[in-house]
Amino acid sequence: xxxxxxxxxxxxxxxxxxxxxxxxxxxxxxxxxxxxxxxxxxxxxxxxxxxxxxxxxxxxxxxxxxxxxxxxxxxxxxxxxxxxxxxxxxxxxxxxxxxxxxxxxxxxxxxxxxxxxxxxxxxxxxxxxxxxxxxxxxxxxxxxxxxxxxxxxxxxxxxxxxxxxxxxxxxxxxxxxxxxxxxxxxxxxxxxxxxxxxxxxxxxxxxxxxxxxxxxxxxxxxxxxxxxxxxxxxxxxxxxxxxxxxxxxxxxxxxxxxxxxxxxxxxxxxxxxxxxxxxxxxxxxxxxxxx
Amino acid sequence: xxxxxxxxxxxxxxxxxxxxxxxxxxxxxxxxxxxxxxxxxxxxxxxxxxxxxxxxxxxxxxxxxxxxxxxxxxxxxxxxxxxxxxxxxxxxxxxxxxxxxxxxxxxxxxxxxxxxxxxxxxxxxxxxxxxxxxxxxxxxxxxxxxxxxxxxxxxxxxxxxxxxxxxxxxxxxxxxxxxxxxxxxxxxxxxxxxxxxxxxxxxxxxxxxxxxxxxxxxxxxxxxxxxxxxxxxxxxxxxxxxxxxxxxxxxxxxxxxxxxxxxxxxxxxxxxxxxxxxxxxxxxxxxxxxx
Numbered sequence: 001x002x003x004x005x006x007x008x009x010x011x012x013x014x015x016x017x018x019x020x021x022x023x024x025x026x027x028x029x030x031x032x033x034x035x036x037x038x039x040x041x042x043x044x045x046x047x048x049x050x051x052x053x054x055x056x057x058x059x060x061x062x063x064x065x066x067x068x069x070x071x072x073x074x075x076x077x078x079x080x081x082x083x084x085x086x087x088x089x090x091x092x093x094x095x096x097x098x099x100x101x102x103x104x105x106x107x108x109x110x111x112x113x114x115x116x117x118x119x120x121x122x123x124x125x126x127x128x129x130x131x132x133x134x135x136x137x138x139x140x141x142x143x144x145x146x147x148x149x150x151x152x153x154x155x156x157x158x159x160x161x162x163x164x165x166x167x168x169x170x171x172x173x174x175x176x177x178x179x180x181x182x183x184x185x186x187x188x189x190x191x192x193x194x195x196x197x198x199x200x201x202x203x204x205x206x207x208x209x210x211x212x213x214x215x216x217x218x219x220x221x222x223x224x225x226x227x228x229x230x231x232x233x234x235x236x237x238x239x240x241x242x243x244x245x246x247x248x249x250x251x252x253x254x255x256x257x258x259x260x261x262x263x264x265x266x267x268x269x270x271x272x273x274x275x276x277x278x279x280x281x282x283x284x285x286x287x288x289x290x291x
Numbered sequence: 292x293x294x295x296x297x298x299x300x301x302x303x304x305x306x307x308x309x310x311x312x313x314x315x316x317x318x319x320x321x322x323x324x325x326x327x328x329x330x331x332x333x334x335x336x337x338x339x340x341x342x343x344x345x346x347x348x349x350x351x352x353x354x355x356x357x358x359x360x361x362x363x364x365x366x367x368x369x370x371x372x373x374x375x376x377x378x379x380x381x382x383x384x385x386x387x388x389x390x391x392x393x394x395x396x397x398x399x400x401x402x403x404x405x406x407x408x409x410x411x412x413x414x415x416x417x418x419x420x421x422x423x424x425x426x427x428x429x430x431x432x433x434x435x436x437x438x439x440x441x442x443x444x445x446x447x448x449x450x451x452x453x454x455x456x457x458x459x460x461x462x463x464x465x466x467x468x469x470x471x472x473x474x475x476x477x478x479x480x481x482x483x484x485x486x487x488x489x490x491x492x493x494x495x496x497x498x499x500x501x502x503x504x505x506x507x508x509x510x511x512x513x514x515x516x517x518x519x520x521x522x523x524x525x526x527x528x529x530x531x532x533x534x535x536x537x538x539x540x541x542x543x544x545x546x547x548x549x550x551x552x553x554x555x556x557x558x559x560x561x562x563x564x565x566x567x568x569x570x571x572x573x574x575x576x577x578x579x580x581x582x
Contacts, residue, residue, distance in 0.1 A: 005324050008303060009303040029296055030336060038332035041329035042325075
């Protein structure tokens with residue numbers, strides 16, 4: 001998916017936001033912002049938004065000399081998600097449709113996205129959870145269920161820290177014998193890495209691989225050969241989050257995208273209202289034709 | 292008022308928005324955006340937001356070879372405001388407090404601000420008008436009334452095109468024998484110039500002067516000597532809009548600022564909620580002490 005010009009000011013805003021996460025020093029904020037917009041004035045606008053974000057966030061980390069400006073916010077949301085996950089798991093178990101309820105919760109988890117929002121509060125997350133558990137999503141749940149039919153092994157492309165705790169609740173409900181969870185190869189924004197998957201308790205139960213890339217999406221040309229092999233071999237890929245959609249929506253494969261449409265660039269493309277929960281399955285057309 | 296770093300991405304967004312107002316050519320949009328963010332990466336961040344906006348909008352006009360990218364949107368809002376002004380004038384006349392009602396309407400008119408918003412719709416304006424006519428503003432109206440006490444001549448610093456039609460309704464209610472209306476010296480964003488004041492019918496009844504500057508505020512060091520003299524001689528200055536507040540809030544003088552607080556940079560400074568109607572009078576402290 002090509003970057004919109006609207007992404008450029010947004011990326012500048014996020015460079016500033018990343019700097020503020022890591023330090024209170026306003027001189028550093030200014031230096032990071034100046035460097036980021038200088039780079040943005042020269043950037044290749046044919047790239048996808050996550051490719052551009054990868055470059056800008058590399059620059060931010062380099063200018064600041066900080067490996068992970070989002071470390072504390074990531075810890076905060078892992079902690080919060082772990083606190084919420086007990087009651088949410090009970091709610092799923094007590095539900096008439098555990099898979100559907102778990103899907104709603106995983107979709108809501110995609111609100112924990114510091115790559116779109118400058119800030120996310122605990123209250124924002126709770127409001128999104130409440131909304132995801134209420135709004136009509138029957139068609140989306142049916143699409144997801146159809147995508148899973150007869151699938152033996154799933155590659156689950158995780159998105160953000162904290163969100164992956166909610167993803168685990170969904171993974172627990174998948175009727176597939178084998179699920180592998182893939183995380184980013186290195187810190188970028190608040191995207192989940194192996195370390196975050198460990199803190200969230202995912203590595204205890206699932207095979208967790210990393211994609212070898214520090215892009216906030218799945219930029220296959222930037223991923224490790226080992227990851228790409230797993231990507232190509234999976235019967236079904238569940239791709240979580242807007243960044244994975246932006247990088248994989250034009251890629252061949254049996255992929256079901258689960259995300260919340262959080263900015264006007266994506267809502268214009270999809271023709272959907274802002275902050276709606278999206279389930280898009282690349283296999284839908286062919287299977288429907290075959291049905 | 293010093294620029295916040297948050298203004299920088301916002302100014303980039305507005306350069307893009309200005310380009311889109313003037314042409315559908317996406318290559319031009321990209322060129323304007325690249326040039327604007329290149330300039331922003333070097334800009335003096337000690338300046339006020341309108342000083343920076345002045346530089347960026349000059350650049351936008353120069354890159355596009357267009358004198359006034361906002362011309363059509365300005366015409367649209369002048370037309371709309373003129374259509375609304377008849378019924379609003381009747382509403383003011385029928386009101387228990389004509390001055391207070393006119394002030395509410397003038398404050399709502401400040402929503403027509405393409406220097407803060409990327410877009411403003413007719414529905415947005417109507418919603419703001421409805422809100423301004425309902426919310427409690429008794430303290431603000433009292434402050435404004437107090438500022439006018441015993442004032443013989445007023446210099447009214449107008450802000451935006453369309454908005455000045457609503458300002459006229461307020462000016463008609465001022466209990467001051469002499470009112471001069473000042474507009475910008477040249478087009479910038481959707482700020483009102485002499486031509487816009489003429490289209491709005493203001494020049495028929497009031498002396499209209501221009502400030503000699505293409506800044507979206509009142510940058511005294513950039514204004515004509517003739518304007519500065521009038522500024523210094525006025526018994527009371529009524530300064531409309533956020534841009535005038537941002538450029539004059541630290542300037543000595545008997546000034547009453549009327550605006551809607553439309554972005555987080557200004558709401559953080561004032562400690563007020565977003566989109567609230569503001570009346571700030573520099574003379575308030577001294578007069579209250581003397582009362």
